[in-house]
Amino acid sequence: MIRLGVPSKGRLMEQCFDWFATRGVRLSRAGSDREYAGRVEGAEGVALVLLSAGEIPRELAAGRIELGVTGTDLVREKLAGWRSDLVELAPMGFGHADLILAVPACWRDCDDLDDFAAIARDFRAAHGFRLRVATKYHRLVRAWLASHEVADYQLVDSQGATEGTVANQTAEAIADITSSGATLRANNLKILSGAPILRSQATLFAHRGAMGEEMARFLAQLGVAAG
Numbered sequence: 001m002i003r004l005g006v007p008s009k010g011r012l013m014e015q016c017f018d019w020f021a022t023r024g025v026r027l028s029r030a031g032s033d034r035e036y037a038g039r040v041e042g043a044e045g046v047a048l049v050l051l052s053a054g055e056i057p058r059e060l061a062a063g064r065i066e067l068g069v070t071g072t073d074l075v076r077e078k079l080a081g082w083r084s085d086l087v088e089l090a091p092m093g094f095g096h097a098d099l100i101l102a103v104p105a106c107w108r109d110c111d112d113l114d115d116f117a118a119i120a121r122d123f124r125a126a127h128g129f130r131l132r133v134a135t136k137y138h139r140l141v142r143a144w145l146a147s148h149e150v151a152d153y154q155l156v157d158s159q160g161a162t163e164g165t166v167a168n169q170t171a172e173a174i175a176d177i178t179s180s181g182a183t184l185r186a187n188n189l190k191i192l193s194g195a196p197i198l199r200s201q202a203t204l205f206a207h208r209g210a211m212g213e214e215m216a217r218f219l220a221q222l223g224v225a226a227g
C-alpha cells in the first residue's frame with residue numbers, strides 16, 4: 001500500500017487534486033470539508049492521507065507516508081539532511097513562493113544584503129541589542145545569513161502574521177515567503193535586491209525506503225521519473 005500525503009486545505013489541496021486528475025488519478029475528500037479522510041480512484045493500492053503541509057516532511061521522513069506533496073521550503077526547513085530520508089521526485093508547477101528578507105521601505109540606505117550587513121553591524125552599538133529578524137524559517141535563514149557572513153542579528157520566532165512584527169516593534173526585519181508581494185506592500189516592507197533565500201514550489205517527494213516495485217509502477221502511471 002502506498003500512503004499518499006496531500007495538503008488538507010486551500011489552494012494547495014485543490015491544485016494538488018488537479019495535478020493528479022490530469023494524470024488519471026482522482027483524489028477527493030471522503031466526506032465533508034471537515035473530514036480528513038480521502039478517496040483515490042484510478043490507481044490500485046494507493047491511500048490518500050490529508051495532512052497539514054507543514055507536517056508532511058516529518059511524516060515522509062518517518063515513513064508513515066510513502067509519497068507526499070509539500071513545498072520545498074517546508075522540507076528544507078523542517079528536515080536537516082532531508083536527502084537521507086526523502087527523494088525529491090517532481091516539481092508540480094504550483095504553490096510558488098520565494099523566501100525573502102525584507103526591511104522597512106523607509107530604510108533608504110538599505111537596498112541589498114551588503115547594506116543590511118552594515119546596518120546590522122552598527123545596530124547593536126546604537127541600540128544595545130542585536131537587530132531582530134522575525135521568521136518561522138529558522139534553519140534556512142540562519143544558514144543563508146551565515147553563508148553571506150552576516151552574524152550581527154538575532155532571530156525572533158514568528159509563526160504567523162510575520163510582516164506585522166516590524167510595525168509592532170518586535171522586529172526590525174522579517175524573513176518570510178511571498179508570492180504576490182501584497183502582504184509586504186501592505187506592511188510597508190521592501191525585499192532586499194538579489195536572489196531570494198529560496199525559491200519554493202509544491203513538489204512530489206517519496207520516503208527513500210519506499211522506492212520499490214509498487215512505487216515504480218505508480219510513478220510510471222503518473223509519468224514521473226523515479227528520482
Ligand SMILES: Nc1ncnc2c1ncn2[C@@H]1O[C@H](COP(=O)(O)OP(=O)(O)OP(=O)(O)O)[C@@H](O)[C@H]1O
Nearest residue numbers: 052053054055070071073074095096097177179200
Ligand atoms: N501565498 C502563499 N502563502 C502561504 N503559503 C504559500 C503561498 N504560496 C505558496 N505557499 C506554500 O504553501 C505551503 C504552506 O502551506 P500551508 O500554509 O497550508 O502550510 P502549513 O504550515 O501546514 O499551514 P497550517 O499550519 O495553517 O496548516 C508552503 O510550502 C508555502 O511555500
Ligand SMILES: O=P(O)(O)OC[C@H]1O[C@H](OP(=O)(O)OP(=O)(O)O)[C@H](O)[C@@H]1O
Nearest residue numbers: 160161162176177178179180181182183
Ligand atoms: O506575497 P503574498 O501573496 O501577499 O503572500 C505572502 C503571505 O502569505 C503567507 O501567509 P498566510 O496567509 O499563509 O499566513 P501566515 O501568516 O500564517 O503564514 C505568507 O506567510 C505571507 O504572509
